[in-house]
């Protein structure tokens with residue numbers, strides 16, 4: 001492990017992150033993981049949930065912020081708070097259920113009670129405390145909160161950048177994805193696919209804009225589609241993914257993107273290339289009869305994915321029509337949530353089809369990825385083989401282009417997004433941003 005001097009000068013991360021490769025220790029070292037939970041998951045804007053999951057006054061849900069248990073609440077006035085789920089008395093969590101509705105949280109240990117904005121509202125038998133005991137000093141710790149078009153972000157950075165600045169070049173892409181929903185309003189379904197990855201969280205991030213692996217990792221899924229005798233969604237990954245108009249891009253601030261949209265050229269293509277879905281033909285026939293050809297084509301296209309893989313550093317992944325978020329649990333364990341999305345303005349049958357997509361890639365494709373994440377973690381446990389290559393597309397003149405906004409665009413199978421985000425990660429790990437919870441005396 002590093003010496004104090006290495007850490008103080010940042011030498012360690014200069015040694016572990018090179019231009020075209022990273023050291024295995026960034027995925028396996030417990031001390032580095034602990035440091036990340038402060039420098040990345042403490043100091044960055046971290047996605048913690050979607051406002052549609054907090055419907056109505058006094059709704060709440062629990063989650064994590066870099067491993068810290070949190071409660072995300074909506075108070076009676078509609079404001080959203082992200083509270084550290086840790087009683088100020090002796091440290092117990094005050095909320096122990098996944099979601100619900102509550103004006104206050106009463107700590108099960110000795111009964112201290114907190115309003116859903118975090119303030120301490122009462123302690124049992126207060127005469128047992130000295131006169132100078134001031135309840136105002138014992139509210140639950142709070143993270144700073146930013147809500148961007150219903151996406152809730154939290155941070156312990158004392159003076160974070162505006163969320164719009166953090167999103168940067170990812171922002172118009174997120175806007176595009178949200179604006180595909182009628183009225184620009186997304187409903188995130190709380191019944192998520194919950195996947196337990198036996199791997200470091202960065203292996204999930206690395207893969208989120210990896211256009212090199214689908215042809216091989218997801219061969220069974222792609223062959224299943226081929227047997228249907230038609231070109232189906234993602235088939236282009238198996239053919240010559242670098243030759244078409246599809247591309248990958250590093251967007252800056254750790255964010256990255258694969259754009260599959262150029263493979264879809266006319267209205268109806270999205271719908272036509274989807275793999276079989278239960279109810280597909282019957283619902284399609286009803287929608288076409290009810291809405292007419294043009295409107296039905298538009299609506300049916302909205303039931304399938306956006307053909308975007310947008311990774312918003314450090315833990316929000318917009319893939320297809322789903323919202324994924326990752327929660328680091330340990331150096332070699334990560335929880336990955338996949339949430340379906342619906343629209344209050346789409347006919348209910350089409351929302352059903354949208355939710356059916358949860359049975360497609362997350363069931364038939366993501367297990368391939370999970371297996372590889374776990375096997376990478378196992379392989380990376382071998383100390384004698386030190387380096388992880390991220391050099392695909394590196395050092396080839398003219399292969400990637402600098403975008404006017406500072407991003408980098410490259411052929412789909414290049415590891416450009418990985419090199420970009422890992423250097424952003426390195427800069428954060430070399431920085432000394434203090435992290436603090438608001439409200440803690």
Ligand code: FES
Nearest residue numbers: 087089090107110
């Ligand atoms: S630990 Fe919460 S009231 Fe004692």
Ligand SMILES: [Fe+2]
Nearest residue numbers: 213214217369
């Ligand atoms: Fe994959």
